[in-house]
Each structure stands twice: as structure tokens, then as C-alpha cells.
Amino acid sequence: MREKIKNRDELLSHGDAESRRIVLDITEKTLRRLDAYERIKSIAHMEGDILHIGTRQWDLRQKRHVYLLGAGKACNHMAMAVDEILGDRLTRGIAIVKIAEETDVFRHTDVYVGGHPLPNEEGLRACKEILKLVDAAGPEDLFIVVISGGSSALMSCPIEGISLQDEIDTTDVMLKSGAGIYEINALRRHISAMNGGMLAKRIAARGAELIGFGISDAVGTPATGNIGEPYAAYKGTPMGPDQTTLEDARRVIRDYGVQDRLPRPVVDYLMNAGPEGETPKAFPQNTYFLLNTLPDSCIYAKQAAEEMGIPAVILSSFLEGESRDAGTIFASIAREVQNYGNPFPAPCVILSSGETTTKILDNRLITGHGGPGQELTLSFALSAVKAPGCCMLSIDSEGTDGTTPVAGGLTDSTSFSAAAAKGLDVHAALRGHACYEALSEMGDVVFTGNTGTNLCDFNVLYIPKNVP
Template identity: 65%
Template sequence: MKIRNHDALVSTGERASRELVLGIVDDALDAVDAYRRIRGLMRLEGDVLHVGNRRWDLATKRNVYLIGAGKACNAMAMAVDHVLGDRLTRGIAIVKIAEPGDVFGRTEVHVGGHPLPDRAGHEATRRILDLVDAAGADDLFVVVVSGGSSALMNAPVEPITVEDEALTTEVLLTSGLGIYEINAVRRHISRTNGGRLAERIRARGAELIGIGISDAVGKPPTGDIREPDPGYVSTPIGADRTTLDDARAAIDGHGLRERLPRSVTDFLDRAGAAEETPKEFPENTYFLINTLPDLAEAAVRAAEARGVPAHLLTTFLEGESRDAGTFMASLAREIQTSGRPFAAPCVVVSSGETVTHLRPGDRITGHGGPSQELALGFALAAEAVPGACMYAMDSEGTDGTSLAAGGITDSSSAARAAAAGVDLRAHLRGHASFEALEAMGDVVITGNTGTNLCDLNVLYVPALPEGAS
């Protein structure tokens, strides 16, 4: 199972509800596992590499290289490494966490910093750039990318340092900016992000096959993943839709100029057309194996396979995490007491990317992340919905500043917290959701899940028990 502490999680609280919810999530994660998806997409027959409905004659290639970065890169890079076998000249992958069970043949794996870039990621990126710069027109690059690549594959433009880039990232992530604004800045101060890596490969005349996972809110579900995606954008290998003007507007519109390193603001102020990110790569072939709605749809199918009616509420869930949890508890109460908008029992699935705002003066007393705060928000309001249970997770397996995937809470969680002397509101104020969930036995551990599709929330609402009102 993807969920490593399953048995402990179903030994407390609303056990039947927890068993159902965890089973649904486990099946959904398995359905979108990138290793499984790529192995079904790619195969090698003699000298011919098949990727989806396209093929490449490797007999015409001098070298075949693998490059990877992202929070799901463990599974993605491992799948390509296994398919290519001895035909792979060399591979370099940058991951967030190296798992003991990961087995590679000709790929070196480096652990980089996330969400903040670090020196280890920078050194691994330098090795990637050296590999690209030594390539020629008869070489082929297979590049796998998922969310998190902006931090893990870091190579800031000069004179910006890795430390400057890390501080910039921290300011952007904690200042209430939207992801488009954040990416506009990050991409324009990078030598790899925003399509710069693909631009560098193009300069060498080499060919590129890209395989990506998109965690962007608003991206439609994937269709036939065997067909190349003509609209592939963003990431180090995709065309960039953001502009230098977008980056400048994000900084000035949020009053961040004085909080950012001078090297960053000076560079963006003087940058011109030569520093703009690339806007198209018609010569490359891209495959998109998963988008954010795919995981939510898989969860709906998993619930229905268990005979429970399921509804996909939204794949656009955004806003403050704890408030989203309160809303989900209110929705559960409406369902259970009035049958609106759905009849109980049922499962309600949502996905998106809620956030936790760190405001000036906030005193951080522990660890946690948006999904864990959502789970606590649900717990505080779910006491009035007997048997209700919700699992909120960051689908890649680590949520915020913790190594937890998220939290599972139910109608008994608040009472169990009180009995354990845990003040849920105080933990929310101190952004210490992990410590609260751990004390309650409600923290979920998965490790790398094999995907990276932002947040998944699975809510189960049973029928109102007989005699209850």
C-alpha cells in the first residue's frame, strides 16, 4: 500500500470510515503512479524506442541521455532508466527524497532542496548543464519533469546566488502571491527554469523527448496520453507563458521590492529581450502523463468500485487551508442532515491547491503544511457529523515542512485531541499541525507516492445513525 501507517490509522477514531477513505486514496494513487504510467507508455524493441504512438530509431543516435527533476522524479526517472537499460548512456535525476527502494541502472540520483533551492541541488544542476553542453546533433535527451523542479533544479543567472534565489523563493511563497506570479519571478532569474533547459539542448542541436506531470490548477484531465501534447508549457523544458513584465508586476504589485535581494531586483530591472524566456519549441515532442484532475477522477472511480456513491466537488479548490477544512465539515453536516447537495452515504472528492499564509508576527511553534491544516480545520467542525471522515493530503507524499503526506481526521478527532491535551486552535495559530495530528494518531505517512498532483481531499459522509438528530 502507498500508505505506510495504514494499520495504525484504522486502529483509532471512526475505524470503518477511515478504512474506506484510506482504501480509496491508496487505489487512486496507484492508478496515477508515474512508474506504471510511463512503463505503459514507453517500450524498447531492438533499436526502436516507442513512446506512445511515436517512435525513434536509436541506431541513429550517438548518445541517449536521461534528465529528471521534480517531486515525482523518483518514479519517472526510474521507469525511463528501466526501459532504456543498456541503451541509456547516462542519466541525472534530482529528487526531493531518495527512497531506499529506488533502483537505477545508469542514472545518478541527487537530493536537492525543496521548497527552497539549496547548494546540493545547484551542484546537481551544474552536472546537468555540463552534460547538455557536451552534447551534439546526433544525441537524444529524454527529460522527465514534475512539480518541484523549479527548486530542485536550480541555477540562478549571475550575479544572483543560490542563497539569493532561496530567499526570493521564501518571500514569494509566504507573501500571498498566486502561483503564476511566483513562477514569473522564479523563471526569469533561472538558467534552467521557464524553458531555459530545453533552449540549451536546442542550442546543441540535440533532440528532446519530454514527459511531464502537470500540477497546475485549471489544467483539464489528460486524454489519450499516447499522443504528444501540442500545448505543453512551463517547466525547464516547456515554453514559458510568463514574461519579464509579469515578474516585475508581481514584485511591485505586492510591495516586495525591499524584501528581495538587490541582485534579483537589479537583474529584473535591467533585463531586456535577450533575458526573456523562450515561448515555443515546435521541434520537441512532449507527452503529458497526468494532470491534477486525473487523481480526483481516480478517487471517484475507486469509491464507486466499493459501492459508495461519489461526487467530484471541484478540482479548483484554493484559499486558506484551515477555512477549506471548516467548509468541508459544514458540507458534510448539510449532506448528513438534509441530503443536500448529495444524499448520504457518499464520498465527496476535491482537489486543487490550498495555502497557509504566514503573516508578519506569526510565531511558528512546530511543523506542518496546508493539507494538515485543512485536516485540523475539518476536525474542529466535524464533531456534529457522526462518522464523517476526511483525508487531506499533498499527493506527492510530503506536505509543507513535514515528512507527512497529510492528515486524516474524523468526527472523533477533536474529542481525542482534548483528551490528549492538544489545543487544536493553538496548534493552528502556531502552524504546528503536524505535532497536533501526531499526538492524535492522525498523521499519514506515505513517502514518495509516484505522482505530484497538488492536493487531494477525500471526504466520507455516512448516513445519520438511527435515533440521532
């Protein structure tokens, strides 16, 4: 398997090299274990005409067509695994990815590059092709659907009366509103012809069978167990039942005061839609396999750290709130551990996952580019000056943080001084949400490309002993 962290040598060329090495080693081992290509290949294979997935099997001689549909930030690896396993038995595949990699290999799958975090025209074109396949299907057809986080933007197909631009503007406003992803999805799913289970509803209407492989990046989903056992409680995304409601969408509009900032067609529809506009709530006939969930990243990282002989603690897999504030809090925790041994002694690794956000109510404040992971680590650098040797990594586990091509950032107790020596104003970078430019100049961005997973934010903090 190729290395996940592509610029490891650059990250180790400055700062506290030993602390950085520990953090990068833990991260590399974790990302390798999370790769969805390997996860699918571990439970699925063909024996003649029989498709085996975990404890279940399907005789493909009984199927007229076998289709592969996919979307999400981990879709590259998920779709490649299914395409490879099925081989010539795959009639056609359509995958919507965020970034097409030169190393991606598909035999029977058309790949479209959708937009994320904002939808785009190519994602809409892909959805129209998918709907053509679905609408021509029948009871003898099988759809294998692979979905990971990011599908709400990548699989963009607004309902009649709402334009693609309306959907783009809605997503942009909500991402900057401070709302959580569950709240944002409550809006997006109810204006989509694909998301919130609408794709699965359309497949069911044709009498076709659906097998789903999913990665859940939802905060609060329990850790996975035996991934070869069908997951009965699967929900969300285009292929599963939706737990959000129209009333949830209306409440979010009211709570965040965005009535006058959202496109008028979106507000009018959501506020006036009747029961026919509700998303489906159950698909008992479908078979779902859940490959990974958000807590898995911390569990695997804890195992990696302990194999390296370093005590590790999972602080939270429910981390939410402002990214910049989280960076300051992690630095404060590091100082407490180093100076007083609370709540556990150094050396240790503190792990967390979740989805922090960055609130931007006025686009005129933006002076550059960034993302939650970069804001968290640049903020950490400000306070970590008083925590010698401490090192913090924060990445979006799928490989792109916010509006940037990098996964996130890595800083340590020397980073702020190093930035000042280069003439960089860290405070200004944080105010202007231009952390990508600052961290790039510092050599502290983390570059991975597609990782093969998508479990939202992943954070590693290493705290060595404070040696006077």
C-alpha cells in the first residue's frame, strides 16, 4: 500500500522532529487501516457466478444487469474495489468523486468529478445519468451502491423548481452559518431528488435490489463491529432512510436566522411543503454493510500508539464547535498534563474525532483559504509555545480540508516562533481564515490526496514530559 502522508519528509524537516514523527506514525497507521478498498476486499469476493459479501451471497446468474453507483469523498477506493471484484459481471458503473487520482483504475465505471463542499455541473450531469439507469431498471436488476461522506454535495440533483445555483447558494450559506452537519443535511436532503434516501426510493419503485456499502461520518454513530454482518440500522445518505424531517429543516432556518440569506425558492418550498415532500424513513428490503464509523479512527489510533509503547487516551469522538477554540483548548490540556499530570501523566497521546466548524457570516472577512483542521492547528500553535515538545495534527480524514487541496495541518511548540521568524502574522491569518497560506509557508500543511476513507476530522496530540 502506498504511503498515505505524501509530504512526511517536509513535515519532519523542521520543528520538534521526534514529536512530529510520533504523531505522523500514528496517523499513517490509522489511515492505512481505514482504507475502504481494503475493507471491502476483506469481506467481498466472487466464486464463479456467486457474489459473497460477508455472511451473505448472491447468485448473479439470476440478475439481468448489475450496476455500480457511488458518491463521496472515499468513493474512489470504494468503487475501485467493487469494480475489481465484479469484473466483467458489472454492466456499468457511475462514480462521483471529489478528486480523480492518476492511480485510480476502473474497467467498467465512468468517473465524474463533482463539487465539494459546493455542488457543480458535473455532479448534476452524473446524477442525470444515474437516474436514466434507475428509471430503465426492473426487478431482475441489482444495484450495488457505495457511499461515503460528501455525497450530499457531490451527488447534486435538486428537485423541480429549485436550480443548481439555488442548491449551491444554500450549501454556501449553511456551511458558514455555524450549523452542524446534521442540521445542514436537514435542508439539503429535502430539496434533493437523490439525497435523503430518494435514490433508494427510486430504485425500490423499479423493483430492483439494492446492496449498499457505507462509511458513516456522523457524530454519534457507534464504532463498527463485524463489518461482514449486514447493518440493520443503516440510515442517511442517498441509499438509506433519512432521519431528518421537514420540520427539522424549518427549525434550522429559524434557529440560525437564515431566511433572508437563503435563496427564496428554497425557503418557500421548505416552509410550505406537505407530507409528499418528506424523505423516506425505512428500507427493510435493502442490504447494507457499514465499513467504518467515526469512532473507528480513534480506536485504531489508540491501538497504534500503544503498539509504539505510548499510553493513549480517546478524549472524544463527539468533538464539535469552533475549530479555532478547539485548538486553544487542546493546548491548554497539554499544559495541564505536562505541569500537573491531570487527567493523566505525560508522555501520552490524546485522540479525538468529530466535526469542528468555522463560522463566517461575512465573506468580506476572508483573505485566503483554509479549513477546520488548519484553523485548529494554527490556533494550537499560538498557545503551545508554553507546552514544550507538544505536537498537534488535525486533518479531514478523507484528504481535503475545507477549500484547500491538503488534508489539514501539523504544528508544535516551536511553530509560532518559526512563523514569526518568517514574518508571518498568525493572528491575521486566523482572523482572515487564511490558514492554508500561513501553514504552507511554514511547511506545516499535511498532504495526503485521497485516503480511501472519510470519517470527518481526526486529531492527534502528543504530549511529552516537560523536562526543565
